[in-house]
Every structure is written in C-alpha cells, then in structure tokens.
Amino acid sequence: MTARVDLDLEIDGLRLEAMELPGDPHERPLVLLHEGLGSVSAWREFPEALQRATSRRVIAFSRFGHGSSDPPRAPRTPAFFHEEALDVLPTVLSRLEAAKPVLVGHSDGASIALIYAGAHPARGLVLMAPHVVVEDVTLEAIRETRERFETTDLRERLARHQDRPEVAFRNWCDVWLDPAFADWTLEPDAERVSCPVLLVQGAEDPYGSLDQLDRIEKRVRGPVRRLVVPGGHSPHRDATEVVLREIGAFVEELEGA
Secondary structure, three states, X not given: OOOOEEEEEEEOOEEEEEEEEOOXXXXXXXXXXXXXXXXXXXXXXXXXXXXXXHOOOEEEEOOOOOOOOOOOOOOOOOOHHHXXXXXXXXXHHHHOOOOOOEEEEEOHHHHHHHHHHHHOOOOEEEEEOOOOEOXXXXXXXXHHHHHHHHHOOHHHHHXXXXXXXXXXXXXXHHHHOOHHHOOOEOHHHHOOOOOOEEEEEEOOOOOOOOHHXXXXXXXXXXXXXXXXXXXXXXXXXXXXXXXXXXXXXXXHXXXXX
16 A cells, blocks of 8 residues: 655644655646545545555645644635635645646535636646535535534534634635625636546535536536536545546546646
C-alpha cells in the first residue's frame, strides 16, 4: 500500500492540515476538495482507493476550521467560496508543487474547484454533487441538518473528523442560510472553465437537483462527461466502484496531463 504522508502547512500564520499519497511524478496530481462538513479524515478510504485506481499522486487538505486545521480568523461570509478558490487554494497548490492539477471536489469543494478553474489553469475537474445556484431543496436540507445538529448526536459524530465541530458546522450552515446568499450563482465562473469536466451526482441527492449539473454542462467550454448514480449526496461513498471507474477513465483520457 502507498505510504501516506501527513503534512502541516502554514498559510498567513495559520496551520493547515494536509496529506498526500505519492504517485506517478509524470502525471498531474489529483487534489481533493472536501464538502461543507468534510476534512482530510472525513474522506475515509477514498483517497487511497483513488490512488490505486489512477496511480496518481493524491492530495487532500482540511480547509480552515475543518479537521485539525486552525479556525479562520473571522466567521465565514457569502464571499467564502471565492476566497477559498482564489486566495487559499492557489497558495496550497504552490506549496505542494501541484501545478495545473485535476481537482476532485465534493459539494462545496466542487464549487470551489469550479471557481478556481475559471481563473487558473487546471487539467481537469471532477465535480461531485456541485452547487452553482441556491435551490430551495438545498436550504431545506440544511435547515433539517441544523435541527439534527442541535437535537441529536450529530455534533458528537462530527467530532470524529472535526477538532472544532461547532466552528465547522456554523461556518457551513450560517453561510448557506444567510439571506445575502440567496442570489449566489457560479454560472459566470462556469463560463470561464475550458478544461474537461466530469460531473457526478446521486439521483436522490437531498441537497441539490440535477439542475445543478445541467447549468454547469450548458456553460463550461470544455468537454463534459456526466454520471448519475443511485444514492444521495456522497456518490463516492454510495457508488464507490462506479465513481472510481469513471474517474479512472476520465483522467486516462487527459492526454499529456
């Protein structure tokens, strides 16, 4: 099994948790961008499985306030997605010598990947359960998750992957439910994306409809592959083998990546 390397990065005086799995140095790395309640450990076995499926270097990091990374200096605002994509992510990739990567984003991480690729070179995008507009179904699902966080053991379960579960949860939930976020859209960012894109979503995803994929496919300028699998908001867990096979085929087609 490929040996995992745990890393600590310092960005603007804050510690960022990261890890990498070595792979073919001649191929562009795969960089994982986690969901709104994710972290390095919340990916579970997926990074190792992805490395085996592609033989590429795989990198993951926990955004500020997630995993064991330091909390951000101020609460998140609706500008969070663009700040992560245009300020933090380029610095992380530079520190890890991961130029022009294949970004593999899940949910909020997929949205961050899309923004990044509209402004910086990327070899390809794998967008799992991405968001480019705010849907009523998304807000309703987040309100239900907030209720579970406050009334069930969800806080304790998040603590398995978050050193500061309250910080991680509020920085996700409060941004999405902020009234100022209601008109948020990444469609202009999608129009600037020219690299190949693989779109993946669960058919029963409670956090977003297939309209999200439709909007992206209609706007990006590069070739698009689309995969809809049975399951909910985490297709890489609900249909792991199918998703790994499709990602493997996608990166194999990225000639010269």
